Amino acid sequence: MKAYLTVTMSYDLNNFPKILTQSHNLTFNTSDIAQLTCHVTQLGSHHVTWLKYDSTNLHLPPQPLAVGQTLFTVDKRYSILSYATSDIDTYWTLEIYQIQTSDEGLYECKINNRKVSVSSKVTVTVQVPMEIHPSNLYAEPGTRVALYCNVYINEPQNISPALLSMSPSITWRFNESRIERLNDVIATPKHENNMSISHLIIRKAQIFHSGLWTCNYKRQRRSAILHIKKGIEREHDHHRTSALLSSTSSSTLNSNFYVFLLYSLSIILSYMQ
Secondary structure (H helix, E strand, C coil): CCCCCCCCCCCCHHHCCEECCCCEEEEEECCCCEEEEEEEECCCCCCCEEEECCCCCCCCCCEEEEECCEECCCCCCEEEEEEECCCCEEEEEEEECCCCHHHCEEEEEEEECCCCEEEEEEEEEEECCCEEECCEEEECCCCCEEEEEEEECCCCCCCCHHHHHCCCCCEEEECCEECCCCCCEEEEEEEECCEEEEEEEECCCCHHHCEEEEEEECCEEEEEEEEECCCHHHHHHHHHHHHHHHHHHHHHHHHHHHHHHHHHHHHHHHHHC
């Protein structure tokens, strides 16, 4: 008669590490230092793993970037920072130096073994700061004024023109009020080569057009100050000329001082001989 011993193994989930950071979204500008932080409790002998999913196909297995302090990427811009705030609380940060649009996508902080897995995901968006030109403009009443605003859009290369045209466009505000209908003001938005572009034209600028003109795209905004005033161009030129003369005068005084100093030294040396 044979006897069999049955062993039942249980796993205490209460002792398994927990990730307290909730899944969230982060937005950075290009060249920022991006920090993706994961708050972990009761890590013990386990390791925190950072993964990145393929942005073109989220169903593919993610690429491991780091396990603990060990990096699995040759990209020198990546690093791991970690610190503890108590015996059980630790923070693990994936740092990306000078982040680029190619770094956009879904990242995952994960702790797992063969039986249990916990994770938190971060969706990273990288935007190129929008530009407005000129940012400070002086003009006479009745003249034509043009402001140019553009922002880079990180759209897939194979997106159709029809879908691209449905993307949000740049909008304009004047002194914090949305432009609906202003006399002689025309705003022309368009999409071109992964850029959203808008030209704002004031055909005959008047004094009441003076103020803050702001272009907006999603969460980005840039502003230009417009000065419309009679004789303002001559006044502006006068200020620049005065500044130039002041600079020249200062340089002349400095030169005269050094000449005087050299002359004084030569006299002192002659008495010493």
